[in-house]
Amino acid sequence: MLFDFTDATGAQLRHACRDGACPGPTPGFARGFVQANLVILPRDWAFEFLLFCQRNPKPCPVLDVTEPGDPEAKLVAPGSDLRTDLPSYRVWKNGELVEEPHSVGHVWRADLVSFVIGCSFTFENALLAAGVPVRHIEQNRNVPMFDTNIPCQPAGRFSGHLVVSMRPLLPRLAVKATQICCRFPLAHGAPVHVGNPDAIGIRDINKPDYGDAVDVRTGELPVFWACGVTPQAALARAKPPFAITHKPGHMFLTDLKDTDLEGE
Numbered sequence: 680m681l682f683d684f685t686d687a688t689g690a691q692l693r694h695a696c697r698d699g700a701c702p703g704p705t706p707g708f709a710r711g712f713v714q715a716n717l718v719i720l721p722r723d724w725a726f727e728f729l730l731f732c733q734r735n736p737k738p739c740p741v742l743d744v745t746e747p748g749d750p751e752a753k754l755v756a757p758g759s760d761l762r763t764d765l766p767s768y769r770v771w772k773n774g775e776l777v778e779e780p781h782s783v784g785h786v787w788r789a790d791l792v793s794f795v796i797g798c799s800f801t802f803e804n805a806l807l808a809a810g811v812p813v814r815h816i817e818q819n820r821n822v823p824m825f826d827t828n829i830p831c832q833p834a835g836r837f838s839g840h841l842v843v844s845m846r847p848l849l850p851r852l853a854v855k856a857t858q859i860c861c862r863f864p865l866a867h868g869a870p871v872h873v874g875n876p877d878a879i880g881i882r883d884i885n886k887p888d889y890g891d892a893v894d895v896r897t898g899e900l901p902v903f904w905a906c907g908v909t910p911q912a913a914l915a916r917a918k919p920p921f922a923i924t925h926k927p928g929h930m931f932l933t934d935l936k937d938t939d940l941e942g943e
Contacts, residue, residue: 687709689713693764701766705932712933713755716797717768725794729744741794742755747790750762762783765931769911773919774917798866802867811855811859814846814847824887824906825888836919842909847896864940868905884901
């Protein structure tokens with residue numbers, strides 16, 4: 680990590696991204712502020728994606744939706760610019776990843792609708808405060824994320840399978856983490872699976888599909904949460920002509936505090 684953004688505010692981190700000074704990934708950054716996933720689609724695909732989110736609230740808890748062409752997430756981050764305020768983006772054409780730029784002003788269009796979606800990085804502060812370790816933060820890595828065999832509910836042209844993030848925990852701490860994360864339904868809430876990765880279609884816990892591998896130590900169980908990369912898997916399957924998302928683990932920092940999402 681080139682910079683220590685642990686104590687930054689969400690706005691400070693956004694401005695650092697805008698200035699090209701935030702490298703990401705963002706686990707542990709701006710602690711206490713809500714982190715979010717980003718999906719940007721043409722207007723004629725937006726309703727079907729919103730319906731997909733409504734039918735799959737666990738991986739896709741919507742925090743904000745913009746007007747077409749408006750890059751400001753007014754509800755969660757007034758003054759923000761979704762074209763510049765993330766460490767890294769992904770640009771998609773016909774379901775294929777074509778670019779991972781640090782800003783997307785050069786491909787912005789007047790018909791684009793942005794969706795800001797809750798992220799599990801939000802509840803990690805509560806885990807740490809309760810003495811529950813978060814391995815990828817300990818090891819200064821991106822969270823490991825995996826494709827699964829768990830089907831999502833389809834909506835229009837969007838379908839696919841759940842993507843999950845993983846944090847290894849001792850069994851007693853897995854129970855504690857579940858109790859804590861239940862308080863954050865807009866940040867993916869409680870885990871969706873604990874234990875045997877093969878049961879949800881994950882062949883090798885040491886080879887994540889996104890992010891970085893972390894140590895799973897003796898006596899620990901892998902604990903899996905629904906992940907906001909799920910929409911990217913759905914995008915790849917639906918093949919919209921154009922889309923923008925965040926790069927996995929490189930999140931949008933809002934002005935919301937973690938406690939604002941607690942108990943919603």
